Amino acid sequence: MPCSTTKLEEARTYEAREGNAIPADDRPSFHLTPWTGWMNDPNGFCYYQGAYHLFYQYYPYDTVWGPMHWGHAMSTDLLHWTYLPCAIAPDTPADAAGCFSGTAVPTPDGQLILLYTGVQKVGKQDKQTQCLAVGNGTDFVKEAVNPVIDEDQLPAGGSSVDFRDPKIWYEDGQYHCVVSTRDAQDQGRILLYESPDARHWTYRTTLDRCRSEYGMMWECPDFFPLEGRQVLIVSPQEMEATPDGEFHAGYGIVALVGDYDKEQARFTRQWVQTLDSGMDFYAPQSVLTPDGRRVIIGWMQNWANTNDTPRRHRWFGRMSLPRELFLRGDRLCQRPVRELETMWKTTVRRSGVLEGEARYEGLSGRHLDLSLTLDATAQCSGFCLRFAEDGRHHTDIQWDPVKETLALDRSLSGSRRDFVHRREVPVQPREGKLTLRLILDNDCAELFVNDGERVLSAVLETPREADGISLYSEGALPFEMVQHDLA
Numbered sequence: 001m002p003c004s005t006t007k008l009e010e011a012r013t014y015e016a017r018e019g020n021a022i023p024a025d026d027r028p029s030f031h032l033t034p035w036t037g038w039m040n041d042p043n044g045f046c047y048y049q050g051a052y053h054l055f056y057q058y059y060p061y062d063t064v065w066g067p068m069h070w071g072h073a074m075s076t077d078l079l080h081w082t083y084l085p086c087a088i089a090p091d092t093p094a095d096a097a098g099c100f101s102g103t104a105v106p107t108p109d110g111q112l113i114l115l116y117t118g119v120q121k122v123g124k125q126d127k128q129t130q131c132l133a134v135g136n137g138t139d140f141v142k143e144a145v146n147p148v149i150d151e152d153q154l155p156a157g158g159s160s161v162d163f164r165d166p167k168i169w170y171e172d173g174q175y176h177c178v179v180s181t182r183d184a185q186d187q188g189r190i191l192l193y194e195s196p197d198a199r200h201w202t203y204r205t206t207l208d209r210c211r212s213e214y215g216m217m218w219e220c221p222d223f224f225p226l227e228g229r230q231v232l233i234v235s236p237q238e239m240e241a242t243p244d245g246e247f248h249a250g251y252g253i254v255a256l257v258g259d260y261d262k263e264q265a266r267f268t269r270q271w272v273q274t275l276d277s278g279m280d281f282y283a284p285q286s287v288l289t290p291d292g293r294r295v296i297i298g299w300m301q302n303w304a305n306t307n308d309t310p311r312r313h314r315w316f317g318r319m320s321l322p323r324e325l326f327l328r329g330d331r332l333c334q335r336p337v338r339e340l341e342t343m344w345k346t347t348v349r350r351s352g353v354l355e356g357e358a359r360y361e362g363l364s365g366r367h368l369d370l371s372l373t374l375d376a377t378a379q380c381s382g383f384c385l386r387f388a389e390d391g392r393h394h395t396d397i398q399w400d401p402v403k404e405t406l407a408l409d410r411s412l413s414g415s416r417r418d419f420v421h422r423r424e425v426p427v428q429p430r431e432g433k434l435t436l437r438l439i440l441d442n443d444c445a446e447l448f449v450n451d452g453e454r455v456l457s458a459v460l461e462t463p464r465e466a467d468g469i470s471l472y473s474e475g476a477l478p479f480e481m482v483q484h485d486l487a
């Protein structure tokens, strides 16, 4: 069915008019926001014909969630994005109640396939199936026979109320996809399907399930090889916090790292960890870059605080900074994409011994890439990096070397809402040092600890004029600092 429907045309006309009227400095500089209206999950993150394409869950007409469309943007450096017209709208029987999350893959003959979840109402219930649209990078035509994976292709016990978020890839001459469902015991399950043509799919196996741990329904699966291991990433609903501080309650992001026997389609987990310990990161999706890097991007928000977050602009929701994934021992780590270095405007290095409070000439701003190396063998009993600071507001990174914990605290960042403002995680020095790298882009803060062993992301409501930065140490603390202001 061609996509030049009224609904799609309406969305395209609306977003071009409303989106272009939003001043550029209402947005962060290099974190993608919706052209206009609402954004949640990243969708269809791919590299196609010389550029990265990123689609997103999109409701153009309001800053709250509504019938899902797919927004679309393109970039050559993963940081500067150009808006493209809305890709798909909920305009066919199989997706009349929404085009939910999914992914994209280039075909061997040069087209781009979108595999997404179509939602339709059956009585009072949602029915979710997997649908296909094919295009050339801007315009997409929905398959006449959608859905391409229907409820009768669910294994016994799988629920078509929760059957969504396909991740598609092409390998060894055929298409593969993983899809989430919830089984009769309310357990999230990741299903593997295979197809010769992306239209006719066969259920192969269940790759993993939550086994009464790691939440209930698992949303937005991703599945890929990395440095000889296999990684399954899921975004569970209804997580329980764990005593070791690895997982917090509510919506989480879980990486299951293990081995994959491709012949037998058998995934064996080796370890399980989170990917972000902050307040605002969910539903990430990855792309393989032409130079072989596995890069993920997430929705920089959390469903738990979404309704309570004030709408300050005519857009709502943003993507995280894209991050390169790598393994270090038994830990899946992340670094900001190296393209960020092309945005370094100035570089200032400082070092010394910190004791009490310190401020430095030129150390301020809300567009920064700031790295600190702290001597963890020193007689320091507490350290704080304070940023987005004015007389009334600030956000803190607090390190307790005695308890070996690190906290991101935005309690005084300007929010008037009583949701989670502080998260604390265990951290251990590496080779006698703790390293912190803070990326600030206006109201987006992302902290990479010990070269990406842990990441904490948070959105701040602090007025942009609050750009002070200060350091504090209880006891003498040798440090090195590198400050890059970002263009």
Ligand code: FRU
Pocket: 040, 041, 057, 068, 100, 101, 117, 164, 165, 219, 220, 282, 283
């Ligand atoms: C995750 C999610 C997906 C779903 C989409 C709907 O944030 O709930 O499971 O496809 O959002 O917008």
